[in-house]
Amino acid sequence: MSMPNLADRLRSIRKRRGFTQRELAAASGVSLSLIRKIEQAEREDTRLETLRKLAAALHVHTSDLIEAPSGEPGEGGDSNQWEPLQKALQGLHGEAPAEPPTVAGVSAALSALMPLFSTDQYSRLAVALPPLLRDADELGADERALRARLLHHVGWLLTQTRQFDAADVALSRALDEASDRLDAAATVNTLAWLRMRQGDLAGTIALASTWADEVEPRISRATMAELSAWGWLLVRLSTAAVRNAQPGDAEDAIRLARTAAVAMGGEYSPPRDFLRAFGPLTVAMKRAENAMVEERPDRVLALSGAIPLDDLRPTSNNRNRHLLDVAHARVKLRQHAEAFDVLRRVQSDAPEWITTQRYARDIFGQIISRRRTLTSDMREMAASIRLEY
Template sequence: MSNVGETLKAVRKQRGLTQGELAKASGVSISIIRKLEQGDRATARMETLRMLAAALRVTTTQLMNGPKVEGPVVGTEERWEAVRKALALPPLPRELDDEPPTIAGVKRALDDSVPLFAKDKFAELSTVLPGMLRDADALGTEGRSIRARLLQLSGWLMVATRQFDAANVALQRAMDSAADPMDGAATANIQCWLLLRQGKLESALNLAVEWADEIEPRPSRATPAELSTWGWMLLRLSAAAVRNEEADTAERAMRLAQGAAVMLGREHTPENDFLMTFGPTTVKLKTAENASVTNRPDVVLRLAQKIPVSTLRATSNNRNRHLLDVADAYAKTGEYAEAFDKLSEIRASSPEWIPNQTYARTVMRRIIEGRRTLTSEMRDMATAIHLDL
């Protein structure tokens, strides 16, 4: 099939049109449409393509070069190529750098970039991150702590966008630059998430156990940062265990995490470190996630009623993951409109995050399979999250 034919068929299906309906709407004969889609014709006259494009509500160029996708196409190899190179290549020798970076300058740039990570601004990060990584490398040993923090965030970003090889490079380098056990645990927390997303459950479980033991605080003198870091490691342990069919281990880890949250008394939200937000609400979110993993949609929906989602940051990954769990629970219980509403809520607040989520595509497939007909909004959602209909 030609590129034009592939694109024509994909967009036509996304619009919910048959070949005959497209022929009627565009004025192009059904035989030409059929030949294009079957690859019997490599292309068509520009006027024919324009008529088809107008009927499908895309530009002629988009019809020729690829289907229209709302929002940026994220998670592609091309987008993150410069980041991967910056992570892998050694820095320039200082004598070859005519304008060497300063510790103060790199730290200021890092602090300014944290909101981009927190708000899932992937397009902007793909532009600014390569230069920041090179500058951090050029600082040498003096910039160790700054470099470790930037590598942690870069590793998290690569996991979030499913660039797993690059994530592993970033996190290994962050661990090598860790200044103390707490810093190492923050990196290990992201490494556990990477392993979970790769399905390496035993490795994730073992890593979480190792670090939970390493940093377990003394309750009488534990700081909020220590309780938060330990609590997150317990949540990773519980997540790995519940996926590995070790229910008792998952439950024990969750109880310990709950204990850490009780000692905190509220959500601990460190300034400029959104990854370490932890407290009673975070534990509730992860408890609901475990219920979703074990296919208990009724429990997910019951727990969701007690979680103050409105108080969470609009683009928090924890919040978004929870809303996906709720959407999935609604879809599993046949409440498809409610499920779609949750997907729409996520997309409205985090349009660059949701296309990276295979979970979102799974939920949308459940909705499609359970519905007799799809609304235009549902077809639009499928396009946005790269789900072929």
């Protein structure tokens, strides 16, 4: 991957860790000659799996070797920031490094990026993903499952950052590459979310309903993965239906989703794929989301009061989105100070994520709409979420 400051970063971290180049080569399995070329800036491109090996030997995160792009991203991110990823999705990779990619290396590199996905570190992902897509494409037709998993996460990220056309490309490719029906169902779950964010409620309902029927398991024999796939599709169906003024269908779907969640006996958190995490708390948060759509703020706060949010990892697709509903409910009940406190909590936990959320801007706009002056904290919030006031 092309990184102008990689030479300086690698050299600095290596010396801080007390490694010679030869010792780092022995510890990482990366050739001494390649390490020398990287540190002397003779290599314009380096595979992500090579960086992962170096990072593991140095006991740092791969992202510590990655130069995050400069500049502040706007809504959906800076277009220049995401251009390499969008080109990579189209197969426009440029010249590849000399060393060939390996299945184990690409898989390990993707696993190493999972914390960046789950904590919404968009700037680092924008740098790391284009070369990883290139490497995955070079693996050929026999590694469809690995490529599908990567493309699914790319599609999720692009949906999250409101790059809907590129997300459609990534998710369509992921669906084509899916190796089994549960992988396909997980991708369809994200595709349904994309359709809803695009405003296609009828399309979301049709897609989620069809696939929920397709993967519906026999509860007594179902695996956690099957219940998660079915439950998420029902959640998508419910959240689209409530927005489409179909409250009965929304309630039926969320009730079935809760059946799946109860059968799981608790939250399901696959170690390698946070997008498939599901359980009773997920359903409870989505019930609160439906209540907010229906303009029932008291119901939102009642449901939220039973959710142990402090026990949940701050992830954008569940907890942080739920907290925005809580803030919105507080605004509706004229509890503006409490609403602002909730927004500040989300900002602290997910500073890059909140900048892409129109919902957060709308809520904060309501909080300050009748104020003549803003506090310093409010001005900081306005700047962070790019709200003109």
